[in-house]
Amino acid sequence: MPMPVPDLEVQYTKIFIDNEWHESCSGRKMPVHNPATGDLLCEVEEADTEDVDKAVQSARAAFQLGSPWRCMDASDRGLLLNRLADLVERDRLRLATLEALDSGKIFLMAYFVDLMATVKTLRYYGGWADKIQGKTIPVDGEYFTYTRHEPIGVCGQIIPWNFPVMMFAWKIAPALCCGNTVIIKPAEQTPLTALHMACLIKEAGFPPGVVNVLPGYGPTAGSAIAHHMDIDKIAFTGSTAVGKLIQKAAGDSNLKRVTLELGGKNPNIVFADCDLEYAVEQAHSGLFFNQGQCCLAGSRVFVEDSIYEEFVCRSAEKARNKVLGNPLVPGVDQGPQIDQKQFDKILELIESGKKEGATLECGGGPWDRNSLFIQPTVFSNVTDDMRIAKEEIFGPVQQIMRFRSVNEVIQRANATHYGLAAGVFTNDIDKALTVSSALQAGMVWVNCYNAMSTQCPFGGFKMSGNGRELGEYALQEYTEVKAVTIKISQKNS
Amino acid sequence: MLRIVLSRTLPRISGISNCQYSAAAIPVPSAQPQVHYNKLFINNEWQDAVSKRSFPTINPATGEVICQVAEADKADVDKAVKAAREAFRFGSPWRRMDASDRGLLLSRLADAIERDTAYLAELETLDNGKPYAVSYSVDVPMVVKCLRYCAGWADKWEGKTIPIDGDFFCYTRHEPIGVCGQIIPWNFPLLMQAWKLGPALATGNTVVMKVAEQTPLTALYVASLIKEVGFPPGVVNILPGMGPSAGSAIASHMDVDKVAFTGSTEVGHLIQQASGSSNLKKVTLELGGKSPNIIMSDANMAEAVEQSHFALFFNQGQCCCAGSRTYVQDTIYDEFMERSVERAKSRVVGDPFNMKTEQGPQVDEEQFKKILGYISSGKSEGAKLMCGGGVAADRGYFIQPTIFGDVQDGMTIAREELFGPVMQILKFKTLEEVVERANDTKYGLAAAVFTKDIDKAHYISSGIRAGTVWINCYNVFGAQAPFGGYKYSGNGRELGEYGLDNYTEVKTVTIKVPQKNS
Secondary structure (H helix, E strand, C coil), rough: CCCCCCCCCCCCEEEEEECEEEEECCEEEEECCCCCCCEEEEECCCCCCCHHHHEEEEEEEECCCCHHHHHHHHHHHHHHHHHHHHHHHCCCHHHHHHHHHCCCCCHHHHHHHHHHHHHHHHHHHHHHHHHHCEEEEEECCCCEEEEEEEEECEEEECCCCCCHHHHHHHHHHHHHHHHCCEEECCCCCHHHHHHHHHHHHHHCCCEEEEECCCEEEHHHHHHHHHHHCCCCCCEECCCCHHHHHHHHHHCCCCCCEEEEEEECEEEEEEEECCHHHHHHHHHHHHHHHHHHHHCCCEEEEEEHHHHHHHHHHHHHHHHHCCCCCCCCCCCCCCCCCCHHHHHHHHHHHHHHHCCCCCEEECCCCCCCCCCCCCCCCCCCCCCCCHHHHHHCCCCCCEEEEEEHHHHHHHHHHHCCCCCEEEEEEEHHHHHHHHHHHHCCCCCCCCCCCCCCCCCCCCCCCCHHHEEEEEHHHHHHHHEEEEEEEEECCCCCC | CHHHHHHHHHHCCCCCCCCCCCCHHCCCCCCCCCCCCCCCCCCCECCCCCCCCEEEECCCCCCCEEEEEEEEEEHHHHHHHHHHHHHCCCHHHHCCCCCCHHHHHHHHHHHHHHHHHHHHHHHHHHHHHHHHHHHHHHHHHHHHHHHHHHHHCCCCCCCCCCCCCCEEEEEEEEEEEEEEEEEEECHHHHHHHHHHHHHHCCCCEEEEEHHHHHCCCHHHHHHHHHHHHHHCCCCHHHHHHHHCHHHHHHHHHHCCEEEEEEEHHHHHHHCCCCCCCCHCCEEECCCCCEEEEEECCCCCCHHHHHHHHHHHHHHHHCCCCCCCEEEEEEHHHHHHHHHHEEEEEEECCCCCCCCCCCCCCCCCHHHHHHHHHHHHHHHHHCCCCEEEEEEECCCCCEEEEEEEEECCCCCCCCCCCCCCEEEEEEEEHHHHHHHHHHHHCCCCCCCCECCCCCCHHHHHHHHHHCCCECCCCCCCCCCCEECCCCCHHCCCCEEECCHHHEEEEEEEEEEEECCCCC
16 A cells, blocks of 8 residues: 655655756745644745746747747657656655645545556657647649647646546646647646646757646736737636636637636436435445536436435445545545635535535534535535535535426426436436437446546536537547648649 | 668767767677577477478678578468468467457567667678668667557457448457568568558457568567467467578468558569468558658758768669659759769778668678669669679679669669669759659559748649658658558558557347337
């Protein structure tokens, strides 16, 4: 069993531009806290507009025609990504410990899930680098036509705090694979693993300026990136509210390409003909994983009438048995929420659930005083108009609602502005195929939940975002297609 | 890519001479590497042949025996096929493995080969005769790149979901074909092994590979690495043996699902027939060539001369894609000839373990005699011998770099694949004429054109019936780019994404649904 690194010292706290460590232009720093204890872990340089400008200059220079990065064999870009994966593997314990301290997530989860996904994502895109292929095209007329799949250019990437290092890999891997250069702003709550990754990026041998890491706040550094006139594309993962700001900023500035991975209020539909215990367990982990802080959380569990009571009873039992505590200690299931703001928002929504008449099965409040831990909470008899049924809670609060027919549940599941993921539990092949086709969600799971893999595209319908990450599909978001047409004296098939 | 590999792994050398290697960049080789593996490799185990027979493998630089190697025959092929079939069983570890893990195994194999570059290069040079500097800086690195490239495809080879008519959900699975027989030649032993194993294993097949009797040693060492990195038993089986016995047994086997063969067109015919006579196994062939290399009058002369020299003489002339008909436009013919002769005369022939050597021996006595026979026919049919034309050393199978001028299309040396260091230079007048003459061959493997004119380049590259056309370069290979022949040069493509098709069975699955929606 892997153990956290004891007495871990934070090594990297500065801004990473051009493969060098910089202090912030303003002189300001940001505090970084351990949400499980409230302790200050360290201070990190705070990037703002001027630092973003420096980073863009560096990324732009690295992208110049004729630069080492532009002239590099595609297979060598892939080799660098694979080397980075090797280094992450080497530093896996350290990164997992850092991640658990900075984000409050369970150490063993960080080690086995987050870091595993990080390595696999880097290797997966390492493999794509020299397989990004244009086409030759039989146009009409005496022409030879082909497409080049070129990198877009300088890409701004803004990532959230719920899976810091994994989100870092999800963003840089396809971008670098396609030959772009990157400016990435990790969340202010969780900059530490991103900065360690910066150090590994330099060690792996990426040329200066190819990846720049700028810890900072959304309204300052994030906004500077979204509005920058010399950033060609922005990719953002975070709340739908901020997603809208990013889209507006792009339209307001230089029409940079925008991809967004936003929130969700994901329906998890359990039919009577499923394996009940298995469905309860999947629905439970589908909600409570990562302290409920997942865009994919199955936060509306629709259960067919005939098994509803039993399902609720078992779900509450599971929730009550959860072990809260120090994320570094084995045997602990649930850590703290990320910060006070999230904590307050979740409690507020819990109160609304009580007030609007949902049945509180278990939990319903903070775990203890002066901490960011919240009791695993289950609400039953939830109706679609309640706030807890409509708004993304991002906490350990499970909503279980009752349904009677297939058409009804499809209609209710789709009655949301979100559309990120969905689950369907049934043994009936017709139901499985019908429901999965009908749901307006980028990811539909049948008889499973949160089954993710780097080869499979991930992204939202409607206000859950646009564009896809992971899989081959992600490459499109980091590619500009150029069609070249050459006049020739005689075309032959 | 060969040229690019050279210039990037070695210190920059002035000019474009790619046949002089800086000794400082490459470690000093041992001319007597130990042979560790000389038996059959079946089910991750080393075995004698059922018959207990063995055959000698020869060092072509000296004619001496290196060692005996176990000789596989039909009974051994049967054992290997059984092992490969078991490893391919539905539910087996190999079938159930994550595709990304198949990729990881191939990557680990690449890493292990990279680790053992120096040794493998020594063994390759000992068994094949190619200069060590080339084994070290070209063959082995290309093997590593090929395996890494294919490793990357393993979890990216995707089927489709398909909008057919009716209330159906339809999708394709890209499944492995099954047990694949692979028969590889002696001219690039390690590289040919990688070209075959990479796509076959990336797509999930199991393999029974027969390596050339002239050059079995490096493939057997790689087998030990295959076991070391963790491929399950039975996934790769390697059999040294003869074509007419072991090779034929594979081609006719009733339980081998596919055969891939690289070698002569003559044997290619036999393989295709064997498939038809047995179980209609899928067949892909990479065969011979008589590739035209066309030099237009506006070409960069120095580049064209050097590249044309490289195109023919590389690997002792033993390349299926050798530019063995050099068509030179009449206005520049004399100068081109003069420079080519000068270059050929300066080609360093000698001990392949000597860093200065550009050309080693031919691979065996049979090839040696055959090439001398062709040289003889060139002289007797009236071609003009410009340089070389004979044996280059007292022992081993060394032949002088040879150039024939005033070659006519009907001469034997202009029509048949020579596979030796003998260059044919022919004269032409017009573009249309040369395209027609270039195509007047049963082969269609490769071609090249040297010109600055964008339109001429395009006209020729579209007009020539060949699987690879090089423009202002020659022998540029990449794991990413498909390679294969038109006509008698073979069928199917190796490398690139296209290379995966030949190792895939497409299964269409159609499921009735209550109501189809777009």
